[in-house]
Amino acid sequence: MRAQDKFKVVALGTFDYFEFPWWGALSAISQAQNSEPAYGQGWLGYAKRYGTQAADSTIENFMVGAVFASALHQDPRFYQSSHGGFFTRSGYAVSRIFVTRGDSGHAQFNASEIFGSATAAAISTYSYHPRSTFISTPTNPHKFIASDRTLSNAASVWASQVSLDTITIVIKEFWPDIHKKMSHKPKPAPATATTNHGP
Numbered sequence: 658m659r660a661q662d663k664f665k666v667v668a669l670g671t672f673d674y675f676e677f678p679w680w681g682a683l684s685a686i687s688q689a690q691n692s693e694p695a696y697g698q699g700w701l702g703y704a705k706r707y708g709t710q711a712a713d714s715t716i717e718n719f720m721v722g723a724v725f726a727s728a729l730h731q732d733p734r735f736y737q738s739s740h741g742g743f744f745t746r747s748g749y750a751v752s753r754i755f756v757t758r759g760d761s762g763h764a765q766f767n768a769s770e771i772f773g774s775a776t777a778a779a780i781s782t783y784s785y786h787p788r789s790t791f792i793s794t795p796t797n798p799h800k801f802i803a804s805d806r807t808l809s810n811a812a813s814v815w816a817s818q819v820s821l822d823t824i825t826i827v828i829k830e831f832w833p834d835i836h837k838k839m840s841h842k843p844k845p846a847p848a849t850a851t852t853n854h855g856p
Contacts, residue, residue, distance in 0.1 A: 658734075658760065660727040667722040667733065671715050680710045683821075695787035695802045713781045717818045720780075721773035731769045732758040735829050750830040754823050770822065778815035782806055786814075 658666070670676075684707040688698065696705040722733035736758070738749045757767040782805070789804040 658732060660723075663726050663733055664719070664723040667718050670722075671718045676714070680707060680714060684710045693787055693805050695790045695792065695805065697792055709781070709785065712785065713777070713814065713818065714821075716780055717774050717777035717822075720777040721770050721822070725769040725773035725776075729768055730760040731765070731767070732760060733769065735826055737830055737833065739833075746830055747827055750827045751823055753826050754819060770819070774818045774822065775815050778811045778818060782811040782814055786810065 684703060687693070687706045687710070688703050691698070693706070693709070696702045696709075725731070726733040735750075735753060738746050740746070741749075753767070754770055755767050756764055757769065759765045786805045787802070788806060790802050791799050792802055794800050
């Protein structure tokens, strides 16, 4: 693939209509866990988490599938196995986090995934994740919230991104089979023979 093709493929996947409710679900989980509490709660807090989730995902997708894949001459596409049972295929899909194809077609270490996602985590953590601040709570009107711009949070974001990528790859491995079963139409019932009786 040419570099411009890699950017195009990533753009199409990142802004696919399925991504928007997916970001919404992840933001809801984050809100329920009160992660990054400086965002607060309520709809405003949810909107901030949604924006952060969308930005994290977008930056990570482009870093892994376009920027690093182009620089390191690696193929960002996933190639389905379709061979073996559930565990064999699941193992193959998970292994694609660490093994990918180069533009030459040969298998190689997936540096684009590992280093691209780490770079994306660092960018997001130290740019738009919350700084230290004070928030008002029912029990403490001036509660201090430490900054989320830390190395441990960057590592947590990186681990989350790699985990989500792993889940996505496993879904891609089995989705064609799931889609085939879901779209399979039942065979029409055989016509019942009828007899026309005269008057």
